Amino acid sequence: MIDLAPPIPAVQTVGLTRTYGALTALNALDLTVNRGDLFGFIGSNGAGKTTTLRILATFLAPSAGQAKILGHDVVKDADAVRHVIGYMPDFFGVYKDMEVTEYLDFFGACYKIPTNQREKTVSDVLELVGLSEKKGALIGALSRGMQQRLGLARVLIHDPQLLLLDEPASGLDPRARIEMMAILQELQRLGKTIIISSHILSELQTLCNRVAIIEKGKLIYSGPVQGVRDQLATGLVVWVKVLGDESRAIELLKARAEITAVEALAGRIKVTMTDHQADAGCVAETLVQGGVKLVGLREEELGLEEVFLRVTRGETQ
Numbered sequence: 386m387i388d389l390a391p392p393i394p395a396v397q398t399v400g401l402t403r404t405y406g407a408l409t410a411l412n413a414l415d416l417t418v419n420r421g422d423l424f425g426f427i428g429s430n431g432a433g434k435t436t437t438l439r440i441l442a443t444f445l446a447p448s449a450g451q452a453k454i455l456g457h458d459v460v461k462d463a464d465a466v467r468h469v470i471g472y473m474p475d476f477f478g479v480y481k482d483m484e485v486t487e488y489l490d491f492f493g494a495c496y497k498i499p500t501n502q503r504e505k506t507v508s509d510v511l512e513l514v515g516l517s518e519k520k521g522a523l524i525g526a527l528s529r530g531m532q533q534r535l536g537l538a539r540v541l542i543h544d545p546q547l548l549l550l551d552e553p554a555s556g557l558d559p560r561a562r563i564e565m566m567a568i569l570q571e572l573q574r575l576g577k578t579i580i581i582s583s584h585i586l587s588e589l590q591t592l593c594n595r596v597a598i599i600e601k602g603k604l605i606y607s608g609p610v611q612g613v614r615d616q617l618a619t620g621l622v623v624w625v626k627v628l629g630d631e632s633r634a635i636e637l638l639k640a641r642a643e644i645t646a647v648e649a650l651a652g653r654i655k656v657t658m659t660d661h662q663a664d665a666g667c668v669a670e671t672l673v674q675g676g677v678k679l680v681g682l683r684e685e686e687l688g689l690e691e692v693f694l695r696v697t698r699g700e701t702q
């Protein structure tokens with residue numbers, strides 16, 4: 386018989402809430418991450434990313450709501466959850482006087498990987514994160530980027546299905562970031578589900594297939610990266626240049642309902658439309674029909690980061 390039951394999501398939270406005294410750090414979060422996703426979890430400082438990841442990793446109890454990881458409840462089945470996840474905190478101490486292999490072997494033992502398999506497992510994870518050549522090195526002698534990759538190797542040691550990575554690229558130089566991102570893509574290709582938090586949306590733009598944006602503990606967007614702009618962007622800007630007197634053009638444009646602001650700036654007119662989907666064509670049409678000679682029209686492309694900044698500054702909705 387064919388099993389028609391829908392697949393179990395990798396992560397599902399319903400009404401997940403966490404308070405610290407009077408502060409609601411996480412406010413009724415409903416989030417679904419599918420298996421195989423490389424999922425970006427975006428929010429500015431204090432948005433609630435670490436709080437969420439710590440709850441998913443069973444290190445912090447929710448105040449209300451539920452969270453399930455591959456069908457296991459993070460509170461009731463915490464042990465089962467710990468076996469299927471690899472959690473890399475935002476700040477983790479490394480044992481600087483230990484050798485790379487010693488360190489990983491130690492964590493392998495914690496996960497009860499049999500002694501005769503540990504050498505191969507350690508060697509495999511080091512290969513995955515590109516640290517094979519550093520086997521005998523002291524951790525204290527590794528660069529920041531290498532230490533981050535070692536942190537990743539550590540959470541891979543028990544071959545978890547889901548990785549929860551709290552800002553794994555923070556503090557890395559551009560080259561080390563790119564290396565980290567390439568490793569994450571490889572891990573996704575190997576079938577892992579990955580949640581990576583960041584406060585830079587554009588950094589995850591090409592990496593992640595889906596993203597969620599949270600602000601002050603609330604989910605403001607969840608879906609494909611391409612959807613962010615359509616759903617959240619407001620105020621498409623169109624620059625126009627007309628021949629002769631600008632005042633007639635300004636008057637005509639101000640009369641349109643789709644246009645929220647019209648400003649004359651250094652020989653050009655800046656036109657702000659109500660939303661991103663508003664058609665710049667209506668600007669041209671209005672001017673031409675009103676008998677104004679249009680000599681130039683340019684749409685200002687709103688960058689993804691600009692959209693994110695507007696959203697998190699509360700300039701939309």
Ligand SMILES: Nc1ncnc2c1ncn2[C@@H]1O[C@H](COP(=O)(O)OP(=O)(O)OP(=O)(O)O)[C@@H](O)[C@H]1O
Nearest residue numbers: 405408410428429430431432433434435436437584
């Ligand atoms: N142990 C705690 N006690 C009291 N308040 C806390 C505690 N941990 C977090 N908070 C508060 O909860 C809110 C969310 O914090 P959280 O660390 O989850 O944010 P974040 O999105 O990870 O931020 P960052 O980008 O700075 O890491 C913040 O207002 C923070 O001050």
Ligand SMILES: [Mg+2]
Nearest residue numbers: 434435436475
């Ligand atoms: Mg954090």
